[in-house]
Amino acid sequence: MDDVSSSVLSLFPTTVLRFDVAKHAMLRDELIACVLELQQRSLGVQKTNIGGWHSATDLHLLDNPTILQLTQAFRLAMSQWADQFFVLSRMPDPKGWQLEMWANINRFGHRNRAHDHFRSGIVASGFYYLQCGGENVGGETVFINQQSRPLFIESETPLKCSRLSITPVDGQGYVFPSWQGHEVQPYRGELPRITMAFNAGHPDLPLTRYGDKVRREKWRKAWRKLFTD
Numbered sequence: 001m002d003d004v005s006s007s008v009l010s011l012f013p014t015t016v017l018r019f020d021v022a023k024h025a026m027l028r029d030e031l032i033a034c035v036l037e038l039q040q041r042s043l044g045v046q047k048t049n050i051g052g053w054h055s056a057t058d059l060h061l062l063d064n065p066t067i068l069q070l071t072q073a074f075r076l077a078m079s080q081w082a083d084q085f086f087v088l089s090r091m092p093d094p095k096g097w098q099l100e101m102w103a104n105i106n107r108f109g110h111r112n113r114a115h116d117h118f119r120s121g122i123v124a125s126g127f128y129y130l131q132c133g134g135e136n137v138g139g140e141t142v143f144i145n146q147q148s149r150p151l152f153i154e155s156e157t158p159l160k161c162s163r164l165s166i167t168p169v170d171g172q173g174y175v176f177p178s179w180q181g182h183e184v185q186p187y188r189g190e191l192p193r194i195t196m197a198f199n200a201g202h203p204d205l206p207l208t209r210y211g212d213k214v215r216r217e218k219w220r221k222a223w224r225k226l227f228t229d
Helices: 024-041 065-085 213-228
Strands: 017-020 098-106 111-115 124-131 141-144 163-166 172-177 182-184 193-201
Touching (some): 017 065, 024 065, 024 098, 024 193, 065 098
Antiparallel strands (some): 098 193, 124 172, 124 193, 141 163, 141 182
């Protein structure tokens, strides 16, 4: 009974899109200056950041041409991600994304605890490395394997692949399902580690937390108003 042949199937991988912003070198300095100025003017908000600074989630509304160019890149990347992830008759119109966008600044010792961004209406999330602070300075983004072992299961036996660590690269970004868990490792660099992050929903991709009927109706009304006004 020892002559068994076998093979391993990796079922249902989570689709994560990695993208590069072509104009990163052109936009970088102005974006960094903009974010640092915002930090000077605002205490920020407390979310998943342990230390560090998290801006309000309305950066996409700023009257800033550089922010606008970056936002357009994010919209296109999300549409490309959705086209790979869902069965669709056409790629979602990048202009249709209902966006919220913010900046994160981590300095030495700061990190972000494990979390996800899912709530009714939010289907896509992502981040963009504006300034990583150099090589071998920590601050890696770590995706958590919730597919092989859902969060409601407790076990002391570790998985062979429980996490995937992403090494930050300036000008590179990632788009992923809003329910994908992730965290940021402690940062050890001298320069501020700056990222731009975003959540978004799209009328072509309605999504609701199970049983969340009230929010779903509010979401529909909001979209109806947006496209009829």
